[in-house]
Amino acid sequence: MSRNFDLMQRAGKAWEVAPAVSPKKETSQPVAAPPQPAPQIVRTEKWAATSMPRGVQDMDQLAREESLRLVQRIFLLQTQQPPRAVVFAGVDHGNGCSRICAQAAEALQAHIQGSVCLVEANLRSKQSAAPKMIPANHYGLTDALISDGPIRSFARPTDRGNLWLLSSGSLAADSHGLLNSDRLKPRFDELRSEFDFVLVDAPPLTRYSDAVALGKVADGLVLVLEANSTRRDATSRVADGLRASNVNILGAVLNKRTFPIPAKLYQRL
Secondary structure: OHHHHHHHHHHOOOOOOOOOOOOOOOOOOOOOOOOOOOOEEEOOOOOOOHHOOOOHHHHHHHHHHHHHHHHHHHOOOOOOOOEEEEEEEEEEOOHHHHHHHHHHHHHHHHHOOOEEEEOOOOOOOOOOHHHHHHHOOOHHHHHHHHHOOOOHHHHEEEEOEEEEEEEOOOOOHHHHHHOOOOOOOHHHHHHHHOOOOOEEEEOOOOOOOOOHHHHHOOEEEEEEEOOOOOOOHHHHHHHHHHOOOOOOOOEEEOOOOOOOOOOOHHHHO
């Protein structure tokens, strides 16, 4: 149910966390909010670099550097107002989108003093997270789309201070239909008002239209491609479809590559 809990648990040595600010105060009162237990902190395991083989350390360091470079390009080095709500979607299934989205959220929260919310909106995936990471009575995105109450009551803080997680929530066979409902936009507007940045993990674009619906209510979308796997013609069709739907493509990530990209070429991507 919560893929990014497991991803964040396995992410390796944590980023150095910047001083967090206090979360914004609620601007609305709950209306028939679901019963909530006391807030529980999502624990993200922090492995010591010395406990990992050298090759794993190198790959982990490279992943952190690439995540920071992506975050700088999309959020931190913008000359104009940076996007605040961004969707991450793979062109195909298995492109590593969930992991990249989680790593970007961690990198962003480590370099700002505002709040970041990671949203698990891939309601199509059948992956399950480790049961020990999921409280028995937990609510998420799907519950927020069918129930009343402040959006923050459906999210949970992690142990990284300014990083929150809105998991996929209770899933049913038709849960994905909620992403095309009239409730999506007002709930996203609430996320914008409650958090400084919102990063959304979405289903693959070649199979479903969910990411397009999410991209329309967000500020833009980051494409995730897999080296030696994602076909150029599929990527071209996906990009054309996004532009036709007025979804802003903010950038692209080439995942699982086995060769370095020269700096001059990287700047042109």
